[in-house]
Amino acid sequence: MATSTDAAQAERNIDAESQDYQVPQQDEGKLKNCYIGSIDQGTTSTRFLIFNGLGVPVASHQIEFKQMYPHSGWMEQDPREIVESVYTCIEEATKSFTEMGNSTDDIKAIGITSQRETTILWDRDTGEPLYNAIAWPDTRTQAIVRELKARKGADKLQNICGLPLSTYPSALKLTWLFRNVGEVRKTYDAGRLMFGTIDTWLLYNLNGGKDKNFHITDSTNASRTMFVNLHTLEYSPEVLDFFELDPKKIILPKIVPCSDAEAFGSIATGTLKGKKITGCLGDQSAALVGQLGFEPGMAKNTYGTGCFLLYNVGEKPVMSTHGLLATVAYNFGGKRKPVYALEGSIAVAGSAVKYVVNNLKFVESSDKISNCAATVKDNGGCYFVTAFSGLFAPYWIDDAQGTMFGITQYTQQGHIARAAMEATCFQTKAILDAMEKDSGHKLTELAVDGGMTDSDLCMQQTQADIINIPVDRPIMRETTALGAAIVAGFAVDVWKEFNELKEINKEDRTIFKPQISQEDSGKMYSRWTKAVEMSKGWLDSDTGNRSQ
Numbered sequence: 067m068a069t070s071t072d073a074a075q076a077e078r079n080i081d082a083e084s085q086d087y088q089v090p091q092q093d094e095g096k097l098k099n100c101y102i103g104s105i106d107q108g109t110t111s112t113r114f115l116i117f118n119g120l121g122v123p124v125a126s127h128q129i130e131f132k133q134m135y136p137h138s139g140w141m142e143q144d145p146r147e148i149v150e151s152v153y154t155c156i157e158e159a160t161k162s163f164t165e166m167g168n169s170t171d172d173i174k175a176i177g178i179t180s181q182r183e184t185t186i187l188w189d190r191d192t193g194e195p196l197y198n199a200i201a202w203p204d205t206r207t208q209a210i211v212r213e214l215k216a217r218k219g220a221d222k223l224q225n226i227c228g229l230p231l232s233t234y235p236s237a238l239k240l241t242w243l244f245r246n247v248g249e250v251r252k253t254y255d256a257g258r259l260m261f262g263t264i265d266t267w268l269l270y271n272l273n274g275g276k277d278k279n280f281h282i283t284d285s286t287n288a289s290r291t292m293f294v295n296l297h298t299l300e301y302s303p304e305v306l307d308f309f310e311l312d313p314k315k316i317i318l319p320k321i322v323p324c325s326d327a328e329a330f331g332s333i334a335t336g337t338l339k340g341k342k343i344t345g346c347l348g349d350q351s352a353a354l355v356g357q358l359g360f361e362p363g364m365a366k367n368t369y370g371t372g373c374f375l376l377y378n379v380g381e382k383p384v385m386s387t388h389g390l391l392a393t394v395a396y397n398f399g400g401k402r403k404p405v406y407a408l409e410g411s412i413a414v415a416g417s418a419v420k421y422v423v424n425n426l427k428f429v430e431s432s433d434k435i436s437n438c439a440a441t442v443k444d445n446g447g448c449y450f451v452t453a454f455s456g457l458f459a460p461y462w463i464d465d466a467q468g469t470m471f472g473i474t475q476y477t478q479q480g481h482i483a484r485a486a487m488e489a490t491c492f493q494t495k496a497i498l499d500a501m502e503k504d505s506g507h508k509l510t511e512l513a514v515d516g517g518m519t520d521s522d523l524c525m526q527q528t529q530a531d532i533i534n535i536p537v538d539r540p541i542m543r544e545t546t547a548l549g550a551a552i553v554a555g556f557a558v559d560v561w562k563e564f565n566e567l568k569e570i571n572k573e574d575r576t577i578f579k580p581q582i583s584q585e586d587s588g589k590m591y592s593r594w595t596k597a598v599e600m601s602k603g604w605l606d607s608d609t610g611n612r613s614q
Contacts, residue, residue, distance in 0.1 A: 101173045102107030102555050106547040107180040109371040114155035116163050119550040120569035127158035139205040142198035145186050160337045177345035177554030179352035180264040182290040185239040196249045200239040203413050205454040206465050207238040219308050219334040225580045228296040228392030231337035237292035254400040259361045260317045263287050274334040283319040286351040289394040296383045321400025324552040345554030350374040351396050352549030359562045369518035373415035373490045375497050376407040388500035389460025410497025413455040415490040416517050422486050428479045438519040442480035447472040449597040460500040467604040491529040513538045515545040529587045530578040534587050537578040540571045
């Protein structure tokens with residue numbers, strides 16, 4: 067997801083609004099004055115955008131919130147601060163919207179998209195969280211993962227839920243909380259323990275908290291917990307039993323489709339009090355919807371804190387045999403069947419850029435990283451395996467750590483800056499290769515979005531060259547927030563058919579074409595593969611087995 071400043075976003079909004087979008091079989095004037103709010107709660111920041119019916123953002127506000135790293139590999143967030151950040155963004159963006167002469171009466175609905183897998187537990191009676199949110203990149207559960215892989219039935223899990231046993235899904239974070247936070251076990255035994263990912267926590271609070279005990283999730287977010295049978299989209303008794311969970315003691319959220327006029331409730335307080343929430347989906351599913359990836363074979367890659375490539379496989383899940391995840395792409399409900407995707411998840415993307423900025427202090431801000439990388443013509447033989455959370459797809463190496471190879475006296479800051487950006491692009495290449503093996507189909511073009519795609523150097527000299535196919539970047543890169551607006555809009559009939567969306571965000575896209583030979587690209591990738599192999603085995607077997 068993009069990480070631009072409010073000023074830059076406002077300038078882009080003005081540019082976007084001036085575009086002459088043509089939406090077939092629609093009243094363009096009516097759509098331009100019909101609005102949908104979109105809550106985009108990401109890993110490091112929260113934003114609220116207001117889109118018109120042409121898919122153009124007309125107002126927005128974004129704020130970052132605190133990340134906590136109590137130990138190496140741990141990553142936590144304050145659940146209360148996350149809720150506060152959402153309310154602040156809603157208030158500020160709506161203020162800008164009304165100052166333009168618009169009325170909140172014209173906002174037809176609200177959509178929510180959020181970081182996935184991040185886990186929060188709270189007490190039903192008090193509504194208070196029992197621990198900080200454990201964020202999706204957190205790796206404290208490495209020892210638990212190794213233990214559970216040896217448990218009877220472990221080999222059957224992925225065929226049920228689509229996810230491998232790893233530090234990534236919510237189920238492992240819940241297991242750690244059970245073992246290490248006494249209040250969690252106590253609340254569970256009393257039958258008051260409420261479980262949720264970020265979407266559930268936000269919906270609970272936006273609807274009034276403990277006064278209503280609104281407890282719901284959508285099928286895209288639910289599919290990231292490991293608890294859900296991907297074929298039925300219901301909680302799996304076999305998986306719950308594997309994790310030794312009693313469904314009578316833990317309160318799991320009800321699973322509903324992503325788009326629904328009633329299921330997600332309404333905002334209980336603030337400027338938009340009473341506005342219905344009619345759409346909800348995980349951030350990577352939202353980006354696929356925002357890129358209009360509605361046909362099997364379509365794919366998108368989002369370069370945010372992590373990087374996530376989703377490939378639409380149609381109405382039946384495809385279980386990967388090459389290191390990818392099976393997941394719900396989107397589920398509009400009604401007469402439409404759920405649509406599934408193969409996913410390649412990269413734990414570290416934009417966070418590697420932030421590491422270069424904040425820890426190595428090569429440049430003063432993330433948007434300067436390309437300037438630093440451009441001071442050299444290539445990586446100078448330097449390869450940076452950014453395994454800050456181990457390596458996710460398609461490798462799933464939990465004992466890897468961040469390592470640099472090929473450093474000599476010749477190595478300069480620019481070489482390391484390039485290597486940090488290239489790491490995401492090399493992993494994207496590995497995922498595309500796995501996707502081709504699983505699907506039998508080779509992509510001919512890759513649609514991209516997210517903060518790192520603002521860099522022409524990253525997209526052209528790095529990503530397009532490494533994957534050796536064209537890279538397609540939209541001018542309006544808030545596709546995740548747009549996806550949430552789209553599912554919310556469908557629920558209230560702003561749009562009724564996918565073909566009504568086909569011109570949204572299609573003008574002035576940039577196509578980056580490979581500029582090096584496939585042979586040269588292959589040589590670079592071969593050295594990256596060697597670096598990955600050498601990054602294995604850095605963690606002790608008991609890592610992650612700390613107690614609180």
